[in-house]
Every structure is written in structure tokens, then in C-alpha cells.
Amino acid sequence: MRTWALFGFLVCGCATQFPLPMTAAQLVQYNSGPALVAYLAQSDASPTVCDLRALSPHVPRMTADMRAALVDGMVDGKINPVLWRRCADVLLERLPRNEIPPLFDELERAYRKILANSDLEKNPSVAGRLATLHRLYLDRPAGLDSNPSARATWFEDLRAALAKGQLGPVAAPFAQELVATVDVENGRWQGRAVDAAMMDALAASGNEMTLTRFVERLPSPELREQAQRRIIRIHIALSPFQEVRDGSAAVEDTVIREGHNRIALKEHPLLSATLDPSKTVARDVLVRQRVWAQNATLLAYVASRSTLSVLPEVSFRGALWAKLQKISRPVSVCEHWKNLDPSPCIAADDVSLDNPVAYRDSGGDFHFKDEVGVSEVVALAKNDKFVLPVRIGGRPAVSLNWGLSYERPDDLAFNETSSGRVGPRLKIRVQRPTATHFVFSVSAPQGTYAVVVDEANIHDFHIVSRGAPGSSGATGSSGSPGAAGSECSDGERGGDGGAGEDGGRGGDGGEVFVEVACGGASCPDTVDLLQQIILSVGGPGGAGGSGGAGGPGGPGGSSRSPSTHINSYGESVTDDQGCSAGANGSAGSNGASGSPGRPGRPGKVAFRLVPAEGT
Amino acid sequence: MLEREDAAQEADVKPLRWEPWKGSHALRPPKPTPAPLAALGLARWCAAGEGAREARGVGRLAGRPEVPAGGKAGGLPTRLALGVLLASVGCAMPYAYSFHSENRDARPSAKPNQREVLDDADVRAEILVDPTDARAILLDLTNKTDQVLQVEWAKITMTGSDGSSTSPRPHVDLGWILPGTTMSARLVPFALPPSGDRAAGYQGSRFELVVPMIVRREPKSYRYSFVVDVRPI
Numbered sequence: 022m023r024t025w026a027l028f029g030f031l032v033c034g035c036a037t038q039f040p041l042p043m044t045a046a047q048l049v050q051y052n053s054g055p056a057l058v059a060y061l062a063q064s065d066a067s068p069t070v071c072d073l074r075a076l077s078p079h080v081p082r083m084t085a086d087m088r089a090a091l092v093d094g095m096v097d098g099k100i101n102p103v104l105w106r107r108c109a110d111v112l113l114e115r116l117p118r119n120e121i122p123p124l125f126d127e128l129e130r131a132y133r134k135i136l137a138n139s140d141l142e143k144n145p146s147v148a149g150r151l152a153t154l155h156r157l158y159l160d161r162p163a164g165l166d167s168n169p170s171a172r173a174t175w176f177e178d179l180r181a182a183l184a185k186g187q188l189g190p191v192a193a194p195f196a197q198e199l200v201a202t203v204d205v206e207n208g209r210w211q212g213r214a215v216d217a218a219m220m221d222a223l224a225a226s227g228n229e230m231t232l233t234r235f236v237e238r239l240p241s242p243e244l245r246e247q248a249q250r251r252i253i254r255i256h257i258a259l260s261p262f263q264e265v266r267d268g269s270a271a272v273e274d275t276v277i278r279e280g281h282n283r284i285a286l287k288e289h290p291l292l293s294a295t296l297d298p299s300k301t302v303a304r305d306v307l308v309r310q311r312v313w314a315q316n317a318t319l320l321a322y323v324a325s326r327s328t329l330s331v332l333p334e335v336s337f338r339g340a341l342w343a344k345l346q347k348i349s350r351p352v353s354v355c356e357h358w359k360n361l362d363p364s365p366c367i368a369a370d371d372v373s374l375d376n377p378v379a380y381r382d383s384g385g386d387f388h389f390k391d392e393v394g395v396s397e398v399v400a401l402a403k404n405d406k407f408v409l410p411v412r413i414g415g416r417p418a419v420s421l422n423w424g425l426s427y428e429r430p431d432d433l434a435f436n437e438t439s440s441g442r443v444g445p446r447l448k449i450r451v452q453r454p455t456a457t458h459f460v461f462s463v464s465a466p467q468g469t470y471a472v473v474v475d476e477a478n479i480h481d482f483h484i485v486s487r488g489a490p491g492s493s494g495a496t497g498s499s500g501s502p503g504a505a506g507s508e509c510s511d512g513e514r515g516g517d518g519g520a521g522e523d524g525g526r527g528g529d530g531g532e533v534f535v536e537v538a539c540g541g542a543s544c545p546d547t548v549d550l551l552q553q554i555i556l557s558v559g560g561p562g563g564a565g566g567s568g569g570a571g572g573p574g575g576p577g578g579s580s581r582s583p584s585t586h587i588n589s590y591g592e593s594v595t596d597d598q599g600c601s602a603g604a605n606g607s608a609g610s611n612g613a614s615g616s617p618g619r620p621g622r623p624g625k626v627a628f629r630l631v632p633a634e635g636t
Numbered sequence: 637m638l639e640r641e642d643a644a645q646e647a648d649v650k651p652l653r654w655e656p657w658k659g660s661h662a663l664r665p666p667k668p669t670p671a672p673l674a675a676l677g678l679a680r681w682c683a684a685g686e687g688a689r690e691a692r693g694v695g696r697l698a699g700r701p702e703v704p705a706g707g708k709a710g711g712l713p714t715r716l717a718l719g720v721l722l723a724s725v726g727c728a729m730p731y732a733y734s735f736h737s738e739n740r741d742a743r744p745s746a747k748p749n750q751r752e753v754l755d756d757a758d759v760r761a762e763i764l765v766d767p768t769d770a771r772a773i774l775l776d777l778t779n780k781t782d783q784v785l786q787v788e789w790a791k792i793t794m795t796g797s798d799g800s801s802t803s804p805r806p807h808v809d810l811g812w813i814l815p816g817t818t819m820s821a822r823l824v825p826f827a828l829p830p831s832g833d834r835a836a837g838y839q840g841s842r843f844e845l846v847v848p849m850i851v852r853r854e855p856k857s858y859r860y861s862f863v864v865d866v867r868p869i
Contacts, residue, residue: 142771143829145794149802152825190771191825194807227812230789234809255812259786261853 042320042330044391045070045078052081054090061091061100061108065304065321065333068107069382073115076380077388083116088127095150096131102153109157113165125167128154129175136196142189155195159202160237163245176203205238215239217247224251227258236361249277252361263349265363272363280358283368286414289345294411294418300340302333305424306407308398312430312472315395319378332389334382335409335421337372343413354385367413375410377401395471401425402458402473427458429478434485435465437528437560440492444531444557444624447486451551452633453540479550487558488528491618494566495522500609503575512606515572524563524618533557533626538633548628559621566615574606728832732869735765735843735862751776754860758851759785760818763860765843767828773804773845775821779813781852786812787819788848794826797842802826839866 037055041063048060048070057080060066069075071091073082080087095105112124135141135151166172179196182188188196208215215235223231232255235248253276257269265272265282275282304321307329311317320329342351348365355366369385377400378390390397401407409421435445448464459474463484474482498519506512535555539547583599736744736752743753751762751774760778773794779785789810795801804823813819829835845860 141827143768143827143834145767145796145802145825145827146800148825148827149800152803191827194824223811227784227786228809229786229811230806230809233790255786259784259812259850259853 042328044318044320044331046392049078049080054084054086054088057087058090058094058099060331061094061104064326064328064330066104066331067334067388068104068111069334069388071108071115072111072382075382077382077390078392083112083120083124085123088124092127092131095153096135098146098150102149106153106157113161121165122168125158125161125165126171128158129167129171132158133175136188136192142191148191151192151195155199159198159234163238163240163242176200202234202238205234206240208240208244210235215244220247220251224254227255229255246277249361253277253363256361257363260363261350262364265365276361276363280361281355281368282363282365283355284345284348284352284365286345286367286371289348291413291416291418292344292346294341294343294413295351296411296419296421297340297342301421302335303421303423304333305426306332306401308401308425308427308473310395310398310427310430310472312433312470315470317393317395317398319389319391319393332391335374335379335387336385337387337411338385341367341372341411341413341419343367343418357384371414373412373415375412376408379409398427398473399460399471402427402460403454405455405457427473427475427478429481430472430474432483432485433461433463433470433472434483434487435463435467435531436485436487437489437531439489440528440563441525441560441621442489442528443621444486444488444528444560446531447484447533449484449533449535449555450538450631451535451547452538453542453547454633455540456542479554483554483556484533485556485558486531486533486624488530488560488621488624490560491527491563491621492525493563494524494615494618496566497521497569497612497615499569500572500612502572503606503609505575506578506603506606508578508581509600509603510578511603512575512577514606515574515609517609518569518571518612520612521566521568521615523615524565526618527560527562527621529621530557530559530624532624535626535628536631537628538631540633544630548630551628552626555626557624557626559623562618562620565617568612568614571609571611573608577603577605579603729836729868730831731835731866733765733767733828733835733838734865734867735763736865737763738842738861738863739859759849759858761847761858761860763845765826765845765862767826768830770822771825771827772807773823773826775823775845775847776818777813777821777847778818779815782815783852784812784814786850787821788850789821791848792823793846794823795844795846836866836868838864840864 037053037059039051039056039059041059043051043056043060043063045060045067048056057070060070061068067077069077070079071083072079083091091100091105091108094100095102100108109128113121116124132151132154135147135154138147140147141151167175176199179200183193183196183200204210205215210219210231213219220232220235229252232248232252236245236252239245239248250273253273254269257265257272260266272282304323307320307322309318309320319332321332322329337354338356339353342353344351345365345367352365352367354369354372356362356364369381372385373381374387376389377397378393379387380390381387405425407423407425409423411418411420435447437444445465445467450462452460452462454460457476459476459479461470461472461474461484463470463472465486500516500518503513503515533555535551537544537548537551580602581597581599583595584597585593585595588594737754739754741755743755749764751764754761754763758779758781760780762776762778764774766772766774777785777787787810789806791803792805793801793803802825804826806821807824810819810821828838841864843862843864845862847858847860849856849858
């Protein structure tokens with residue numbers, strides 16, 4: 022079978038198709054290069070699946086198959102370059118050192134491929150992909166690179182191509198910048214050794230571009246730190262915070278030491294906070310429940326997009342702004358240390374989200390579990406919205422409210438299967454934590470099941486205790502075969518079949534006891550509604566047994582040939598005329614079929630009003 | 637950032653190919669591939685499209701078709717016949733792009749090849765988008781404030797209405813702009829197809845150049861919107 026599947030794959034050359042949307046947990050199950058590409062090609066996909074040490078589901082290791090697929094996925098335009106870059110960055114941070122050169126070899130292969138693509142000179146998307154690879158290579162952490170021999174050949178080729186003018190106007194600047202970067206790695210820039218005086222001159226002209234090259238590529242940590250300090254000085258000079266400019270030396274040291282200028286919230290308590298809507302991600306959440314497995318997948322949708330996708334990550338950097346006591350301007354969450362931002366800021370771990378499925382990753386961004394258990398499904402139903410209350414330093418700050426809906430779940434139908442037996446006895450508790458959600462908790466002999474149903478879907482959802490079908494009636498006995506006819510005589514008629522047995526009575530529906538906590542909703546209306554969807558149903562009667570088949574008629578007797586003899590005169594004399602064969606006997610009649618059994622009766626469904634939990 | 641895919645890529649004439657993955661020995665133009673047109677003496681005519689375009693001034697903003705230097709335009713029947721022949725053999729039609737600012741306060745360029753001027757109280761921007769010849773965006777920024785103005789040169793983006801996005805950067809490293817001074821940047825790369833259906837497809841499309849700056853110590857994104865006029869030349 023597998024051989025045929027492989028053969029088919031090779032013949033049609035088809036790419037592997039995956040059901041979408043694919044959650045991070047599903048990606049981990051697939052654990053292949055094509056699956057990684059399919060996941061990252063989705064809207065709102067999270068690059069943390071590339072983080073080998075992430076708390077959230079992630080690829081267990083970066084195999085050669087995944088490495089090649091990941092690089093090709095971006096080069097072929099399947100993965101958004103920005104998302105791809107974030108994935109590549111986290112890989113460079115987390116991969117074991119011995120796996121870095123093969124990754125760079127793969128990137129180099131892709132770089133050469135795009136550089137040789139004639140479309141590079143006329144298609145901005147192709148140029149954008151090359152720029153993504155290019156920046157990743159230039160911005161890589163110090164000490165990480167491809168295999169030295171491969172790198173040497175690559176740069177030799179680049180220099181030769183530049184010298185011979187073989188690169189077009191788009192390709193050439195990329196190659197020139199790569200070659201120039203090698204000089205920085207050797208401590209030189211534009212023919213001069215890089216020193217403090219050169220860096221001071223660059224800082225005086227606000228030239229962050231060159232200083233950033235120095236931070237990323239200079240050979241010694243000391244020189245790199247000197248470049249960092251010059252960038253911080255530029256940022257301090259441009260800072261709108263008076264207190265930053267006034268305390269420039271201390272701020273510079275803080276940023277060098279910690280990567281940012283974190284504010285101690287004990288000394289500067291929160292006064293108020295706002296969210297910048299233009300920088301705040303907003304989605305609606307759909308809960309897809311699997312009622313029998315008692316788990317669910319959380320998916321996201323937006324009105325502007327016709328397809329469901331995975332839940333996005335949420336970053337509050339530049340989106341959440343807080344006024345703090347004794348700080349002159351609103352501050353946001355600290356930027357990545359690479360930005361060397363001296364602005365006072367709130368440390369990422371001072372921000373929390375009160376949501377049962379949200380968690381913060383090591384980089385300070387928030388993610389959501391997309392595969393959740395039933396307790397989380399029920400907990401979410403306590404609000405009409407998918408509420409994301411934000412706390413800063415433990416204090417309530419602002420709240421994000423996304424839409425929340427539950428896809429209509431499968432009916433909870435508890436069917437007795439032993440013929441004629443009464444349906445399962447159910448105890449159901451119904452709560453209406455909000456006007457839009459019904460939460461059912463059903464205790465049945467086989468276990469307890471919880472399910473949330475949106476008011477919009479409530480009429481299409483049912484909880485049923487169903488009696489077992491009645492037993493089927495036995496088939497009537499078959500008629501006996503007719504006796505065979507003797508020679509020349511007919512066979513006898515077969516015996517009639519016996520009557521089929523009547524079907525058994527269906528089992529009655531089980532008793533159902535329903536406790537209803539109406540919450541804020543009208544109790545009579547709620548109970549009326551529940552009476553239509555919580556049912557106890559008798560099992561159908563068993564089918565009547567078929568009548569027995571009539572017996573076949575007996576076979577007719579055999580024929581007899583005439584007999585003659587020759588007398589003394591030589592004449593033929595007939596001694597016996599003989600006879601023809603007897604006819605077969607007719608078949609017996611089939612027996613009458615049994616009557617179907619009576620259906621079971623509905624069981625009792627009793628409703629009782631109870632106070633809502635917590636009241 | 638979405639990627640624009642165009643199935644019609646193959647229609648364009650391929651330039652000389654550099655194939656570095658084959659090693660340094662392969663750094664030479666590829667051998668011409670045999671083509672049925674060669675027998676008609678047309679392959680060279682088509683392949684020379686890029687050079688011929690430059691000779692004719694093609695790619696200049698709103699440029700008009702010109703007779704190649706020293707050449708004859710040919711009579712109408714000749715040109716018609718050539719046109720029919722070209723159409724039949726699939727030579728791609730060359731086009732010129734003009735980017736016109738859609739910003740309210742923009743001063744459109746008086747002539748092709750001149751920059752559009754966009755002004756506010758703090759910054760004056762003069763922009764010429766040349767996606768076929770220079771394959772760059774030429775941007776002059778004047779700081780009208782009394783403080784230094786920092787441009788986040790590495791974060792400039794050019795986004796098309798089709799979702800394609802690219803991040804052109806200055807071809808040399810630049811710093812901040814002193815009060816009252818102008819800084820010129822040649823932002824590379826920014827290239828669009830010079831010919832064929834893909835070029836024609838850009839007619840009426842829109843691009844937005846986003847230039848993040850720090851003006852008077854406040855981060856600010858300047859958004860310059862353009863509508864594209866594509867004309868055959």
C-alpha cells in the first residue's frame with residue numbers, strides 16, 4: 022500500500038495537502054517540512070513553532086527535510102518573509118551550534134538561486150525575498166556562519182560577478198553589501214580600521230545604519246559594545262523623554278547592561294493605560310468542540326477574511342501605553358534588546374493577561390493554547406466575549422474584547438444498545454452564564470460530558486436518552502421439502518414455512534433530570550426552550566421476523582422406457598408401454614412475517630430550577 | 637506582507653544568466669539557446685530588447701517612443717508588418733511607468749523624469765520612482781525643523797495594492813538630516829517588469845511609500861501614495 026502511495030506521489034508530483042487551519046499542536050503531530058510550510062503559510066501563524074525551547078507546541082528538532090522546506094517555502098513565496106524571518110531568527114537562537122552551518126548552507130543555496138533568477142530584476146516580490154535572506158545573513162549573531170569553505174567559494178563568486186559586471190541593477194547592491202560586510206568582520210570599513218574615533222564621527226552624523234553593521238559584524242565584543250553605545254547615544258539625543266536626556270550616562274549603562282530601560286513599577290505606579298487600536302491585533306474566536314473527546318480547538322476569524330485560521334500572537338510593544346507616576350510621558354512594553362531603545366519602558370514580565378488559555382512566551386509576547394480541554398471551554402463561556410484583561414504590575418490596566426462563538430457541537434445522544442433496554446438515565450445541569458451561552462453538564466453511565474452551545478445554535482442541538490431498539494423477531498421455520506414422486510408419479514407439495522416471530526418492544530427512553538440555573542435569562546423561556554432539545558426517546562420496536570420459506574416441492578418420479586421383445590415370427594411385441602416422468606411438486610407457501618415490535622415510550626424528563634453557581 | 641504571484645513570468649525575455657552555484661568556472665553568459673526564430677533573423681532582434689529600450693529612452697517616466705538613433709522608423713506598412721510579426725512571435729511590448737502622487741498636498745511634476753514634491757511644515761519630500769531604468773526610488777528629504785531629523789532608513793517600505801511589499805534601502809549608509817538641510821537617498825531595489833503583460837497589469841495600481849522618521853523627537857510615519865500610469869513605448 023505504501024509503495025503504491027509513494028508511486029502515486031512520485032508520478033503526480035503532488036505536494037502534500039494538509040487540512041487547514043492547522044494548529045501548532047497538529048503541526049507537531051505531522052512533524053515534517055511540508056507541514057511546517059503549510060502551518061507558516063497560514064494567516065496569524067506563530068513563529069514560536071520554530072522555537073525549540075518554547076512553552077507552546079513547536080517542532081521537536083530541525084531535520085534536513087524541515088530546513089530545506091522552510092527555506093524553499095519563503096523563496097517560493099509561500100511563507101510571508103516577515104514571519105519567516107522571525108522563525109529563522111529564533112532558530113538561530115535555539116538551534117544547537119552544530120546545526121547552524123547546515124542551515125546557512127541552505128540559506129546560501131537559496132540566495133544563489135534568487136540571485137540567478139531573471140525575475141529578480143523586475144519583480145518586487147522576488148527582490149523582497151532576496152532582501153529577507155540578505156538581511157538575515159547580515160544581521161546574524163556573531164560567530165554563526167556557513168561552512169568556511171562553502172562561504173569562501175560563495176564570496177569569490179560574488180566578487181568575480183561584481184568585477185565582471187554580471188549582476189543587474191537590483192542584484193548588484195545586494196552583492197556589494199555582502200562583500201563590504203566581510204570587511205567589517207575583519208574590523209575595517211571603507212578601507213580604514215574601525216576605531217572609537219570613526220564610531221564617534223558616525224554617531225555625530227546620526228549614522229545608525231553603519232553603526233548597526235558594526236554592532237552585528239565587528240570581530241571583537243569590545244568593539245561591538247562601543248558601537249552599541251554610539252547607537253544608544255543617538256537614541257538618547259533623539260529621545261522625547263527629558264529624564265533620559267538628563268541622565269544620559271546612566272541610561273546608556275542601563276541599556277548596555279539590561280538591553281532596555283525598565284521602570285520599577287513600585288516606584289512609578291500605574292496611573293492609567295490605553296491601547297493603540299492601530300497596533301492592537303483584533304480577532305474573533307471560534308471554539309470547535311469535540312464533545313465525545315471532551316476537548317476543543319480554538320480558531321480565529323475576521324470579517325475581512327473568508328477562512329478560519331489559527332489564533333494570532335499578541336504583542337503589546339508599541340500597542341499598550343501606560344502613564345506612570347513621575348514619568349513624563351506614556352511608556353510602552355520594552356523593545357527587544359537589539360533595538361537599543363533608551364525609552365523608559367515596562368518589562369514584558371510586568372504585563373499579564375487574565376485569560377485561561379493565554380500565556381506569555383520567553384520573548385514577552387502572548388500566545389493562546391489552541392488545543393484545550395473542556396474545563397477551559399467552559400471557563401471561556403463565562404463571558405459573551407473572548408476577554409483579555411491586561412494587568413500591569415498586577416494592577417488592572419485595560420481589556421481587549423474579541424468576539425467569541427462556539428461552533429454547533431454534535432448532539433449528545435446517549436443510546437442504549439442492549440435490545441429492549443431502557444435508555445441511560447441522565448442528570449443534566451444547564452447554566453446560562455451569559456445570555457448567549459448555554460453550558461450543559463451531562464452525567465451519564467458512561468461518564469460526564471460538558472458542552473457549550475451558542476444561543477444561535479441551541480435549536481439545532483439535542484441531548485437525548487434513547488431506549489434500545491426492540492429485538493428483531495426470529496425468522497419462521499422453513500417448510501419441509503415435498504416427498505419425491507415414485508417412478509412416473511408427481512412429487513409431493515413442499516410444506517408451508519412457519520410464521521416469523523413478532524419484533525420485540527423498543528426500550529423506553531431513560532429518565533432525564535434537568536437542573537436549570539437560568540442566570541439572568543427568563544426561566545420560563547429557558548425551560549420551554551430546553552424542553553424542545555432535551556429529550557427522552559423510546560427505542561424503535563424490533564423488526565418482525567420474516568416468515569419461514571415454504572419447502573420446495575418434491576421432485577417428480579423418473580420416467581420408464583417402453584420394453585419390447587421379438588416373438589417366434591420375428592415380430593416386435595411391446596411388453597410395456599413405459600411412462601413419462603412425474604411433475605415436480607409445488608413449493609409450500611412462505612410463512613407470514615411477524616409484526617414489528619412496539620416502540621418504547623419516552624422516559625420522564627423532569628426540570629428543576631436551581632440557583633446559579635456562586636449565587 | 638503578501639507576495640504577488642504572476643503566472644505570466646515566462647513570457648519575458650531572460651537576460652544573461654549568472655549561475656554561481658555551478659562554481660566560478662560558470663561565470664559566463666549562457667550559450668544562446670536554439671530558437672525557431674533564429675532562422676528568421678528575429679531572435680537577436682527580440683533579445684536585444686533591453687539594450688534597445690535604453691537606446692530609445694524607454695523606461696523614462698512618461699517617455700514617448702522615439703526613433704532609434706540613426707535608424708529609420710519605417711513606413712506604416714513596414715511598421716504594421718513588424719507589429720504583426722512581433723505579436724505573432726511573442727516579443728514583449730515595452731512600457732514606461734509614471735508614478736503620480738495621490739497625496740492631497742502633492743505638487744505633481746511638470747515634466748516626465750522630474751520629482752513630485754510633497755511638503756508639510758516639517759519635511760519636504762521630492763520623489764521620483766523609477767522601477768525600470770534606475771530600478772530605484774530617488775528620495776530627497778529636506779528637514780524644515782530646527783532640530784535634527786532622523787529617518788529610519790532601514791525601515792522604509794514600498795507596498796503595492798496587490799499586497800506585494802519590499803524594503804528598499806539607501807544605496808549608501810545615511811544618518812540624520814540637520815536642520816535646514818536636504819539629504820538625497822537612492823533607495824534600492826525597486827524594480828518592476830519593463831515589458832509584457834505583467835508590466836501592463838500595473839496600469840492603475842497603487843503603491844505606498846512609508847518612510848518612518850523621528851521629527852521633533854516624535855516618531856512619525858510619512859506615507860506617500862502613488863497611482864501608476866503604464867504606457868506602451
